[in-house]
Amino acid sequence: MTIQVGDRLPEAKLQRIRDGVEVVDTPTLFEGKRVVLFAVPGAFTPTCSERHLPGFVEHFDEFRDKGVEVLCMSVNDPFVMKAWGESQHVPDGLMMLADGNGDFSRALGLEMDASGYGMGKRSKRFSLYAEDGVVKQLNVEAPGEFRVSSAEHILSQLP
Structure with a gap:
């Protein structure tokens, strides 16, 4: 079942690179x-x-000015995510x-099957806003679209 506004985010472990691979x-x-x-x-x-990512890089300071942290996630390994962030000049804190x-x-x-494109199981394109682990806004894209998950759209939804 897809997460809904008002739901608490499920517990899971993700990875990132800082001083080596870190599980968070x-x-x-x-x-x-x-x-x-x-x-x-x-x-x-x-x-x-x-x-998608460039919009969040461009508007990063606006999120920070609102006291909002920004997280980018993909079904990739942490080394790929680090390299992608560097190539996109992601600011410290994103x-x-x-x-x-x-x-x-x-x-x-929010998993999708992209096997037809040789990519296996992936995440759907989405954005969400959460306060204290509870979803307040959720924007899930239709397949092949990029509209509602943009930085500009979710910025307009923030209190």
Whole structure:
């Protein structure tokens, strides 16, 4: 079942690179915080690299001015996420998170099968806003679209 507004985010473990590979759980990422999480089907893919991540990089300071942390997630490994972040000049503080096995995407009910494109199981393209681990806004894209999960759209939804 797909997560809904008002639901608490499920517990899962994600990875990131700091001083080596670091495992971080979702309660650590979300509890007691205001957070925007956006997910992409794949690092280095065209829409993700040309439009989705760049919008969050461009508007990063606006999120920070509102006291909102920004997290980017993809079903890739943490080394790919680190390299993608570097190639996109992601600012310090915009966390690049790997959901390597898709466990969190699946727990959210936002997994998709991209096997037809040779990509296996991936995350749907989405953005969400959570306060203290509870979803307040959720924007899930229709297949092949990029509209409602943009930085500009979720910025317009923030209190």
